Amino acid sequence: MHKTLMEKRAAAMDAVRAALDKYKAAPTDDNLRGDLETAIKSVDEIDAKLKASEVQGNAEKLLAGASFGDTPGKKGAEPRSLGEHFAKHGLEMVKRQKDGERLDFSVPEFEMKAASEPMVRPLDGSGIAGWGTTFERSIVNQRREQLVVADLMGSANVTQPVIKYLVEKAKRIAEGAFATVAEGAQKPYIRYDTFDVVTESLSKIAALTKISDEMAADYGFIVDWINNQLVYDLSVAEEYQLVQGDGAGSNVRGLLNREGIQEFNIDSTDPIEQLKGIFEASRLPGRATNLSADAVILNELDYGRMRLAQDANGQFLAGGPFTGQYGNGNMLINPPVWGLKTATTNAAVKAGTYVLGNFRQGATVLRKGGVRVDSANQNDVDFEHNLITLRAEERVGLMVPLPAAFVTGTLGTPAGA
Known part of the structure; x- marks a missing residue:
């Protein structure tokens, strides 16, 4: 509905512009002046409908989720704010006004808490649950292995x-050995074994x-x-x-x-x-x-x-x-x-x-x-x-x-x- 009214207003504004252009060309023409006034009146009527639609939308947002019409003999939940108080007592009047009925009404006075009333902790559903909680940013770790x-x-x-290094063999002497030698005798030979080449990467x-x-x-x-x-x-x-x-x-x-x-x-x-x-x-x-x-x-x-x-x-x-x-x-x-x-x-x-x-x-x-x-x-x-x-x-x-x-x-x- 709101979009349709806006479209009508845009069309009405175009009509105003067209009528104004014609009236400027012949300002003494009574018919053109009448057309311009009619176009302006059409825009005003649409604006009034838009305003009424906006008021209705705001009221519906305010009243969304509220419960109205208390059961006789049963006391309902007390409103916690001025908006809830108005929604509880004035919804029916707003609905009747929406239907075009001219009304003059008022809602009962909203009683605020006395200054001497103590402030109590908010309930979990009050919208500020968790405000009484301290959150630590330190993280508790699980067990860690000791690195040794x-x-x-x-x-x-x-x-x-790549690293290569030489390691001598466990049996270093491959052949021969030291020995005692008689005078003028042949000395023994000894041959050492080769190294092992170890590669690490x-x-x-x-x-x-x-x-x-x-x-x-x-x-x-x-x-x-x-x-x-x-x-x-x-x-x-x-x-x-x-x-x-x-x-x-x-x-x-x-x-x-x-x-x-x-x-x-x-x-x-x-x-x-x-x-x-x-x-x-x-x-x-x-x-x-x-x-x-x-x-x-x-x-x-x-x-x-x-x-x-x-x-x-x-x-x-x-x-x-x-x-x-x-x-x-x-x-x-x-x-x-x-x-x-x-x-x-x-x-x-x-x-x-x-x-x-x-x-x-x-x-x-x-x-x-x-x-x-x-x-x-x-x-x-x-x-x-x-x-x-x-x-x-x-x-x-x-x-x-x-x-x-x-x-x-x-x-x-x-x-x-």
């Missing part, structure tokens, strides 16, 4: 993606994630959280590759997949026997190489059982809950095993296994550059969809010149553990 492997190993920055560890432009602009603290998680999860993947990587495809050839690493299984489930076994295993690197074990990595479950080991008198070997060993010295929360730097993890070493050796000199983490976190909004269809792609990556490899400097094996696991 890269810190135990040596580290080196490289400029090329870098692997790229990377991942992508997407966020919207609005997220970056409106929720910066969440974007910072995402960036931090990308770096952390990249480090978790790196730790797994350094220990368990199988070298297939683009994987790193991890420590446990090196030919020559020693194996020493400890089948007992008794924590004291396991500690004895770890001591025996810690002596193996020094027998096969010039390097002595400097650290041991245990799964947290296995270390926990060793930490609670007791002697025949029921005393904790590593110190009790309140004092040091046998009541001497200070208590250590995670005391080292046999003086070796002891690291516990759930990610790099599975329960029921261990790894020990000379990590600092026997293995070197190779890095080309550092960790990179980049962002772009022109990847794929990001620009069209107002998206941003975040990327975290690094290039890393592992060099293990002397695999015999490391020992791994199994630990007996109690039933049900």
Whole structure:
């Protein structure tokens, strides 16, 4: 209806313009003056209808959803605003006026709350629910694995993606030997064996994630959280590759997949026997190489059982809950095993296994550059969809010149553990 009236008004205005042009050409012509007055009157009538339609629309918006006509004897909900008060008491009058009836009416006075009335908490449906809530922007994180492997190993920055190095064979002398020689006799020859050429290559560890432009602009603290998680999860993947990587495809050839690493299984489930076994295993690197074990990595479950080991008198070997060993010295929360730097993890070493050796000199983490976190909004269809792609990556490899400097094996696991 409103659109039709506007169209009629536009046509009426065109008629006014046409009548005015004719009247200007002959201002003394009474007929032309009458046509102009008729055209103007037509516009005024349409304007009056438009005004009435606007009033009706405003009233209907105001009254939308309101309930009118209280049931006799039943008190309805009290209006909470002046608009609701008018809607409750004046709707029928407005409807009658809409039908063309001339009316003169008024609504009852709207009683405001007294200044002495207390202000109470708004109801949930009042439109301001949540105003009494404090929103913390700090995010409560779930458990994170402790990253230990890269810190135990040596580290080196490289400029090329492939590294080759020479390693002498375990049996250095291929032929001959030194011997005592009589006067004037022939001296023996000795021939050293060739070197093994070991090749290490870098692997790229990377991942992508997407966020919207609005997220970056409106929720910066969440974007910072995402960036931090990308770096952390990249480090978790790196730790797994350094220990368990199988070298297939683009994987790193991890420590446990090196030919020559020693194996020493400890089948007992008794924590004291396991500690004895770890001591025996810690002596193996020094027998096969010039390097002595400097650290041991245990799964947290296995270390926990060793930490609670007791002697025949029921005393904790590593110190009790309140004092040091046998009541001497200070208590250590995670005391080292046999003086070796002891690291516990759930990610790099599975329960029921261990790894020990000379990590600092026997293995070197190779890095080309550092960790990179980049962002772009022109990847794929990001620009069209107002998206941003975040990327975290690094290039890393592992060099293990002397695999015999490391020992791994199994630990007996109690039933049900």
